[in-house]
Amino acid sequence: MDTVFYAELSWPEVEARIAAGAPVFLPLGATEQHGRHMALNVDVVLPTAIAARAAARVGGLVLPAVAYGNRSQPRTGGGPGFPGTLNLRADTFAMIVRDVICDLHRQGARRIVTLNGHYENIGPTIEGIELALDAIGRDRTADLIILRIDHWELIRPETLDRIFPEGYPGIELEHASVIETSMMMALRPDLVDLSRAAHDGPARFRPYDRYPRPCDEVPPSGVLSLTAGSTAEKGEWLLADCEAGIVQIIHREFS
Amino acid sequence: MDTVFYAELSWPEVEARIAAGAPVFLPLGATEQHGRHMALNVDVVLPTAIAARAAARVGGLVLPAVAYGNRSQPRTGGGPGFPGTLNLRADTFAMIVRDVICDLHRQGARRIVTLNGHYENIGPTIEGIELALDAIGRDRTADLIILRIDHWELIRPETLDRIFPEGYPGIELEHASVIETSMMMALRPDLVDLSRAAHDGPARFRPYDRYPRPCDEVPPSGVLSLTAGSTAEKGEWLLADCEAGIVQIIHREFS
Amino acid sequence: MDTVFYAELSWPEVEARIAAGAPVFLPLGATEQHGRHMALNVDVVLPTAIAARAAARVGGLVLPAVAYGNRSQPRTGGGPGFPGTLNLRADTFAMIVRDVICDLHRQGARRIVTLNGHYENIGPTIEGIELALDAIGRDRTADLIILRIDHWELIRPETLDRIFPEGYPGIELEHASVIETSMMMALRPDLVDLSRAAHDGPARFRPYDRYPRPCDEVPPSGVLSLTAGSTAEKGEWLLADCEAGIVQIIHREFS
Amino acid sequence: MDTVFYAELSWPEVEARIAAGAPVFLPLGATEQHGRHMALNVDVVLPTAIAARAAARVGGLVLPAVAYGNRSQPRTGGGPGFPGTLNLRADTFAMIVRDVICDLHRQGARRIVTLNGHYENIGPTIEGIELALDAIGRDRTADLIILRIDHWELIRPETLDRIFPEGYPGIELEHASVIETSMMMALRPDLVDLSRAAHDGPARFRPYDRYPRPCDEVPPSGVLSLTAGSTAEKGEWLLADCEAGIVQIIHREFS
Amino acid sequence: MDTVFYAELSWPEVEARIAAGAPVFLPLGATEQHGRHMALNVDVVLPTAIAARAAARVGGLVLPAVAYGNRSQPRTGGGPGFPGTLNLRADTFAMIVRDVICDLHRQGARRIVTLNGHYENIGPTIEGIELALDAIGRDRTADLIILRIDHWELIRPETLDRIFPEGYPGIELEHASVIETSMMMALRPDLVDLSRAAHDGPARFRPYDRYPRPCDEVPPSGVLSLTAGSTAEKGEWLLADCEAGIVQIIHREFS
């Protein structure tokens, strides 16, 4: 079948593509508040779409996204207590990554790319990869390469300059803001309604965290920075950067 | 937004619907071989679609499916070593269920339905629910109801008689066979290609399991019974049973 | 010493028998309600006795039974909240199985049979076996065979026909019913008192589970089907089937 | 039924006895080498028999023994690599204790006694008890008393003087030696064959442990001290001490 | 005794100070390579010293540092495979944090500050805090405040401008570089030998991670940026910022 989506293929098709060396992408997402103007699935939609575009270019396969992410934090995603957000413990998330990688390895996959869309997943993804390597056996991994990519790291400085002519506020405030909103407008305009954006940011965070009751610095909307200026066109610029960046990485690492 | 899918809503919409008592469905699936003629996502597509139909009827919400299932077994799914299949450990699966239920409870959801499409998920789903109840605190659950449904349990005997006039081979052999194939033909005909069905079944299993090398009784295609006679029309009969069954259960339990 | 029971031997005797290739049986049981008319140890007595009979035929050894089982469920055993029942978490049970198998392997045992008497143990037994294989190292298991047997699977259709001339109600309703009662009457008549049987069944279960308060369909006695007609003679028929079935399996797999 | 054994009762009988305040004994044992002259089940037989004698005196119940113990150590039991010995990880053992105590508490049992026969179980028993108290909730334990007894601690100095007129070598060398052998001769003479005792002790241990290859100070027989002089009569003296000690403790703590 | 160090006090002194509301600081460090010119204990020395200075100002107590940190990563610390570095799994680190916080809470401590010196500890510290809150019980934490501070977040922009007149390279490259080196020169000049600094940086990292063999972009010395220009005087500026920042936070949050 003509698809990049692993789970839409039958097993003989998957077997053949992996035997042929197809890179396998694992999108890592979250179900997390993204402001009043966007759906909860932003962190699933973006890495899945980016992975699909890149996979189409490099003959890769895209696994079902992990749709639940590690505990959202106030300074990067609104926090674990925000309505709508569903949080996994770090250990749970790491074990999903471990199990999926181990089973991909069992099948012969040796080129694996985790593509992450949720900041708080970074740590438990690393943990899951390391646990998988322990489980596989470090001395059996000579031909295995696992890449861990956060899609926002692939945006070129030139693109940020175009989008933020008055200066980039920094990725840590970009939750549900111009970058994510623009990319969603390009990919799933039906899931964005800019008219509901609240413009109650940007957040000014204190340089520490407080538990169990976080500091009240998250704007009520959940948008950490600004949404004004988001457009589908900018979204396409960003997606193009991500796609090109991954293609380049794949060529460098898997050739 | 006019959707039953939880993750397509913004957080204020989810908050409002849960506050209004919307039942929340958690589809539990797998990425598992389903014969040469079907995609690997059958166990995700079926419970998601059934949940969506039922949710539309009862004002419910459908969460993102858990797309990776507990270890496939030879006698029910071909086995954990089949190409294409990606297996989670029981503990990993149970922890996903635990974390999602705990966080739904934190948000105020009190009517939760796990809808399962993969036989091997039954045990760790029960475990995950019990662990969630422990974590929430048994004395804080007076108003909480969690239902655990396997969709195939909702098929009426009359429907089985219509589909299998010469006798129903039993659900345990139905993996990738007429029931699942028919429902997929109704829902995602693009993911079924009956011309590739191998007709190498039905499996005749010995009454025990062998490890680490399972007995070689799984038909090479991975289809445990037969695919012949699968039609989209039969699929609709089956989906109608499941939908009606859930609506009836919801009314009984949540009124 | 002339016994099949592993723990009644001294270590040099065990060492010699394992070196000689003796199959090692691990009975997996539970401490679980079995109606008003039977003791809580049915799921321990049955697999231990069956294993002992089979071991005597094939030169095997029988380990101490795991006397505590995984969480009893309403539809198969009355449920985890029944008085008398003592439930282990799935993870605890799996770890026992893992540890015992790993240590048998360390001693040189390569022919291991888990013989199960409690339905809810199936999943965590599989998990424990798989975890043991991971711990041993998959590439060190070329000469290892582990069989997983549920004793009720070995009953021949002919025997069921003799015992249930009006039709077999199905194994899932057999908890504490004619099959288990008859076998207990054959093995431990002192632990059965048919005069206390309540005849409040059979259960008619809804096709789903409810938590934390299960549906009230378990008959108050805890007997899911019927006890009437149980006899020690029928018990001997059943035990003979189980014994013969295991002997046959052992010959097929371990020769 | 007229028995102290919990698992030989039906659920209504257990329910009634626990409601009446019966102390519940959990024997904690091991399957561990005990020299060439004794069976592997010494650590199960002793605490089970002692618990049964004490329970008969105080109206108590005796649970099925945990028949697998925490990792045997060279200086106290020969070590985890001895043939015949089957070792559980500390975590596995602690979780069994936790789960059983939690479920006893759920049933209303408030007087629980763990009676231990295997030195290496001490630590994970404490851990299991503490984990159970965490799981139950520390603020729900006002009426709960759990006693943790090692049976050898109940032997009176006078008895040791009678048995060892030339001086007691210390409990840490008593593994498979006069104390355990004598008690086994009193309880299960069929499982003792003094003619096979090797007299290759006593062990002289260095004051440290070595891993992964322990120091070679364990006598080849596995007997750490001496067996000469063991008699059933001495065994009865010892058992009487243990029984009386427990009865006294029960009266002090549970009245 | 006149000390801020918790473990140098006797228990009655600790009891009295906690009863009086003393904030308790938990320094979180690592044993990790910090270039050829510095000791492995930088991440322990810095948060311990900063905590001690702040505690002296606010009547606080400083716990023993957690001296082993979560897995070092190439882009922030050289990576888990660097000689000298000792890495804990994320789960291990989180459980230490959980256990210490739970036991501080048991003693009555309600003002807890984790002060972190190792970037990779951030995630598992958050996890440990959340697990502690679960274990304590969320409904028992009304009077509990836990602050999580990374000391480098407290450096004022003015100070960075003074130290880096040509522009701050960013905290992520500061591993073993001017900031850490200067603070160590102020605190423990005996553990710094600038003459051994290698000047093989700064690192230019690719925007992704590779496993199991990381990209070879870490400078051979392990210093990610530059050490030139490090002085004890600058170290004092930085320490003064950290101290003042914490004092200010303590006054804001604990008054």
Next chain:
Amino acid sequence: MDTVFYAELSWPEVEARIAAGAPVFLPLGATEQHGRHMALNVDVVLPTAIAARAAARVGGLVLPAVAYGNRSQPRTGGGPGFPGTLNLRADTFAMIVRDVICDLHRQGARRIVTLNGHYENIGPTIEGIELALDAIGRDRTADLIILRIDHWELIRPETLDRIFPEGYPGIELEHASVIETSMMMALRPDLVDLSRAAHDGPARFRPYDRYPRPCDEVPPSGVLSLTAGSTAEKGEWLLADCEAGIVQIIHREFS
């Protein structure tokens, strides 16, 4: 640098010493009440100092001490509920030991000594070592030796006779008593104030444990035996024994 402390060295220095075969000492301590007259860090100070003295003699390295110990017990340390004491779960402690040993092994260390100062650490240290051996792979440990030493085991009988001319009360009552007090007076006289000793011992323990409220036999001061007669001179005798004992062991095992 001229130090035995691992963490005070730079990574090239550690690398060189380990390559040269330096034994690596891991001090295992606790933060635990030690009476009204001593600081909480006794179990850290003693093994660290003893390890440092021994390391200086044998060219060894001393790692940062694990400053938090496994749950203090009433009969050996006052108990987990004593003010000041901070308790780790057994599992947490074992995982620290496992992770540190695994990472030492990765670096090439093959001569590892855990030196313990806290009785309750014994069990989880053994567990941690065994788990490390599992993780490393039992078949990769041919050249690895791990020694597990409790420092009090190295005190010679002659020294005990000199210190306790009227008879040694036994190590189990020595918590915070003459032995520990004397060694602290020799090492850290600033952390001992004999004038605050309470003389409310010795404890007379019942031969069992009670949970969740321990028997009230711990003297209010937390000192299990006596402090009278403690002197720095006696402390030096004891330290000399420990140092000499370790040097002797190192020569026997690592030559």
